[in-house]
Amino acid sequence: MHLTYLSVIFFLFLLINFTTQDTSVISFQPSSISIVTGENKSVNIRLLKSDLTSPISLEFLYDGKLDNIHGYINSIPNITFTNETIDDRSQFITITGRRPGHLVLTAQSSQINISSLVDFLLIDIARSHVLNIFIQIVGWIYFLAWSVSFYPQIILNFRRRSVIGLNFDFLSLNILGHTSYAVFNIVLYTSSKVQQQYFAQHPHGVLPVLLNDVIFSGHAVFACSVTIIQSLIYERGNQRVSYVARALGAVGVVFLLISTIISLSHHLPTLTLLYFFSYVKLAITILKYCPQAWMNYKRKSTEGWSIGNILLDFTGGVFSLLQMFLLSSNYNDWTSIFGSPTKLGLGLLTILFDILFITQHYVLYRPNLQYTKRINMSNNEFNDKTSIISMKA
Structure with a gap:
């Protein structure tokens, strides 16, 4: 059983686990960070698309919104990937914590389809x-x-x-x-x-x-x-x-x-x-x-x-x-x-x-x-037997 x-x-x-696999277009490395308010941390963004024929620009979304209305971190400038060098497939952005909370950072582009389900950065600001x-x-x-x-x-x-x-x-x-x-x-x-x-x-x-x-x-x-x-x-x-x-x-x-x-x-x-x-x-x-x-x-x-x-x-x-x-x-x-x-x-x-x-x-x-109860029961049984013997005598 x-x-x-x-x-x-x-x-x-x-x-x-089998159902949680997806194909990424971009990659945040690391995929999650933890910082405190006022702290800076660098995150590497890699473009995983191999057939790059024209520059690809990314703009960032804060909890799925283009406007950084909650202000958990400083707003991040747009970045562009080109095909001039291999290094351009990888760029760094700086995350600066402003107030305690949690934020999901994703990106969007008019040139490629980016899935927010797999291509995202989790940010904890403590x-x-x-x-x-x-x-x-x-x-x-x-x-x-x-x-x-x-x-x-x-x-x-x-x-x-x-x-x-x-x-x-x-x-x-x-x-x-x-x-x-x-x-x-x-x-x-x-x-x-x-x-x-x-x-x-x-x-x-x-x-x-x-x-x-x-x-x-x-x-x-x-x-x-x-x-x-x-x-x-x-x-x-x-x-x-x-x-x-x-x-x-x-x-x-x-x-x-x-x-x-x-x-x-x-x-x-x-x-x-x-x-x-x-x-x-x-x-x-x-x-x-x-x-x-x-x-x-x-x-x-x-x-x-x-x-x-x-x-x-x-x-x-x-x-x-x-x-x-x-x-x-x-x-x-x-x-x-x-x-x-x-x-x-x-x-x-x-x-x-x-x-x-x-x-x-x-x-x-x-x-x-429990021990005391057992002793008392034993004593009672002994007294009862003694009384019976005395009566018979």
């Missing part, structure tokens, strides 16, 4: 380099917290040689959710076409997926796979994946498969398809913790469920939200918080469920309380 999830979603990932560094640090803190959070459970399973107490529905839904989230992060982070679609919807937004998001989601799939292997080889009692969880997983995979086919037929934008992947992850996050919380309630115990996992998960959720707010502040773009509803929802839901598990472990079913 789990391998089927992985195989199908990996196939979908390949299809999505308030402060120091705050940018702090944002990166916060991002790697939550990456480490969330990544390490998988291992207390793995170590606990290894030491006990048992997965009793670990809900299999949680494992089944978790692998599907993290695989879907990995597809969302990897494609949005690596595909310039999808990024252009995103900035068309959020013209002054900040890309909500960073490198640490990509690495985390890929690592999460690996860690979930390790835990699933443990569930196959260690003592598990009569635990199994319920029919409800299997049905939910099957519905999610079929939904993504149909959506991918529709996207391949060009009736659904690739960005919308990726949002579908992220919504599957978000829905699974809502559902996956419920079986474990219910199991703890029924057993009146958290034995077999690692609290170290929960504490690290809680830390990651807090720092994930903190990074989103810092990004919005640094680029003066508060609407970007909702540009990735999955990331926002994951942070909030993670915190809420972790608070529930912490309450179960340390308040409702804390280990020393």
